[in-house]
Amino acid sequence: MTYADNSVNLRLGFAIGFKAIGILRRFKRVSTLTYSPTVHRLCRINCAQRQSGVMNLRELSKRLNLSQTTVSRALNGYPEVNEATRKRVAEAAQLYNYRPNVRAQTLATGRSMSIGHIIPFSKQSEMVNIVFADFIAGAGEVYSTHGYNMTLTVVRDEDELSAYRGVAEKGAVDGIIVHSPARNDPRIAFLADLDIPFLVHGRASEVTLPYSWMDVNNTRAIETGTQYLLDLGHRRIGLINGQERMDFAQRRRDGYLSALQSAGLAADETIMRSGEMNEPHGYQSTLELLASADPPTAFVTSSIVPALGIRRALEEHGLKMGRDVSVLCYDDEISYLPNGTETPIFTAMRSSVRDAGRRCAEMLMEQIMAPTPLIKTELWDAELVIGMSTGPVG
Amino acid sequence: MTYADNSVNLRLGFAIGFKAIGILRRFKRVSTLTYSPTVHRLCRINCAQRQSGVMNLRELSKRLNLSQTTVSRALNGYPEVNEATRKRVAEAAQLYNYRPNVRAQTLATGRSMSIGHIIPFSKQSEMVNIVFADFIAGAGEVYSTHGYNMTLTVVRDEDELSAYRGVAEKGAVDGIIVHSPARNDPRIAFLADLDIPFLVHGRASEVTLPYSWMDVNNTRAIETGTQYLLDLGHRRIGLINGQERMDFAQRRRDGYLSALQSAGLAADETIMRSGEMNEPHGYQSTLELLASADPPTAFVTSSIVPALGIRRALEEHGLKMGRDVSVLCYDDEISYLPNGTETPIFTAMRSSVRDAGRRCAEMLMEQIMAPTPLIKTELWDAELVIGMSTGPVG
DNA sequence: GAATCACTTCAAAGCGCTTTGGATAGCGGA
DNA sequence: TCCGCTATCCAAAGCGCTTTGAAGTGATTC
CATH class of the missing domain: 3.40.50.2300 (Response regulator)
Structure with a gap:
């Protein structure tokens, strides 16, 4: 009994040690602490892989006695599935509360179904563009009808270019809306270079290369x-x-x-x-x-x-x-x-x-859907409305 | 020559037909049109798989004569990489302009590094909450210091619950901020049920189950x-x-x-x-x-x-x-x-x-980092400032 | 009666990362 | 000399989808 007890304690001790290392490994850049993968390899803690009970495509198709292919196609409305089968799949999906994992979906399809908006804000003024909320509301409406959503990144002025790089180049978004362009805005050349669809709300007069924009005159x-x-x-x-x-x-x-x-x-x-x-x-x-x-x-x-x-x-x-x-x-x-x-x-x-937000979103969607790179511009005219704040000079 | 020419034409004809089918297959729910996978299988068009020239981890590690493991670890700052190797990897990454694909990253790690905000807006009033832009600016600031970003979804009032389901259950976000709660807000029970970290900006007086919130008194x-x-x-x-x-x-x-x-x-x-x-x-x-x-x-x-x-x-x-x-x-x-x-x-x-946006973001981050589900609440007091708009009754 | 075709379904190979579970070499101490 | 230990590195197995290339039915055609 003494032995058994000891061994239990030992194992417990190990487990704790391993756990510490597991955590250690997760906290990156900790090379000062002693750490050994030889020990680490024994650690089985924290592997959240393949939790049973989680309803994914594999699990669902298993329960249906169908292949993942068929289930996937049934759910996505492809024609080559028997209607009876499709119905059976739909019912099972409902029953087991199955939702496809978007992360896997976006990896497999290559599209992230998301549009990036990068919101510049100056640390000094602590101010967001006045029109931002309404623009977003308009754009968001259009995105949602296309199954897209928005990824917002709020960045200080000086970090903005690197934020674009971060958002764009890593494939996190399928397109980008550029807000509040300056006269000679470096972001435009930058994005053109990244080869990702983008659209500028406004224009940058001093930028010569062609790009898509939507502006009011x-x-x-x-x-x-x-x-x-x-x-x-x-x-x-x-x-x-x-x-x-x-x-x-x-x-x-x-x-x-x-x-x-x-x-x-x-x-x-x-x-x-x-x-x-x-x-x-x-x-x-x-x-x-x-x-x-x-x-x-x-x-x-x-x-x-x-x-x-x-x-x-x-x-x-x-x-x-x-x-x-x-x-x-x-x-x-x-x-x-x-x-x-x-x-x-x-x-x-x-x-x-x-409306501008809506239109910008639509134009960007068109660009994204287009088989070849597409540059579109649109200029609106503002309308004069006569109110009570003006009158003949006194 | 006649034969050869014919065959070329034939192939061309096929290619076009296949392309049509490829497109057809992409437009879902088109079962009325004739479509055959037997034919489809010959179609090689539109498979954007593994483009050469694309710089990914595999490609980078090949050029470095290292394993993907080592390159990944080197870039992510794990200790078990020789400093000389790490330097070599970093330089190559820079040289080849390598950026990890976030979609793959999030799939592999299981975390999406994104927080969901669902913006309700009533179709009648066409209005976004006044405080929304500033709240977002505050929250976004905190997210970016943690490497997170925001996923915004703008939804009509009636669709809101389904939007939550869409955003949350599919693993698109690691946490959710609930805006503008009503007295008896159904979203709270709903999210609690989805088992995803969330925090309410404000409270819902009539909801009895425990949940995290941050509010002003x-x-x-x-x-x-x-x-x-x-x-x-x-x-x-x-x-x-x-x-x-x-x-x-x-x-x-x-x-x-x-x-x-x-x-x-x-x-x-x-x-x-x-x-x-x-x-x-x-x-x-x-x-x-x-x-x-x-x-x-x-x-x-x-x-x-x-x-x-x-x-x-x-x-x-x-x-x-x-x-x-x-x-x-x-x-x-x-x-x-x-x-x-x-x-x-x-x-x-x-x-x-x-500040509320900042604090909400921080609290949600804590919840997400916490090993076990965590419920936190915080109540702030507003401060009375005396301005020029008040005076003794006349 | 064989070839053809449409209709269904499937196994397996991706997508591009991270993480696991070793393997190897070098080094000092017994 | 051998052992244990550390520092490095690697092959391979995921993550959960989509898509490819094929195969197995019947029905139809010649």
């Missing part, structure tokens, strides 16, 4: 909007823009300048602001411009969010928006900040970012 | 806020709440009621509103309440977004916020709608949703 939109203000008699129009390293912001600035020029007006840098598109940006900029010697009678701004800040600043100054000062903004139709229910609050250049 | 938050208004002398306080089938909204209502009760005030249903948390909701509700016989002197609301609507309504009525009417809101610290830069615009109960 930002230049024309803001040109039209500014023109509208000019038509109302405004001659001093402030611009409260997004960050102008972003392509869309630069283009909006171009549109603004172009409208001024057509009207024979000189641009005045002192009433043009550019920055992170949040509410305080609109507020602060407006305060500054109002405090200037010759304050603007109208404002053009990049989004409904800074427009809210403009409104706040105006009200603080006792100015009534639409009567004393006019405001025109770009309206992406952000779902929780709709521009009024019936009459628009803000006169705006309108284009739904949710 | 919404009841106490709004109780404190309402109390503050009461202390300022307000006796008629309107509530503009979110949809009360949502747990958080119900709890906020509870807090509001509880504060009134402590002050010996009866609740008045006519000055309580509940709805989708967008700007027009705040605006419309305020207009209605202001039009009533005995309008409130103060408002409590669920988010900074309806608070903006309240402000707009007040200003339209020529009422100054903070002087004529007080407004207190819940502030999630949405990145593009910060509550002022220095002095807060709105007096608010504050709690960062980005």
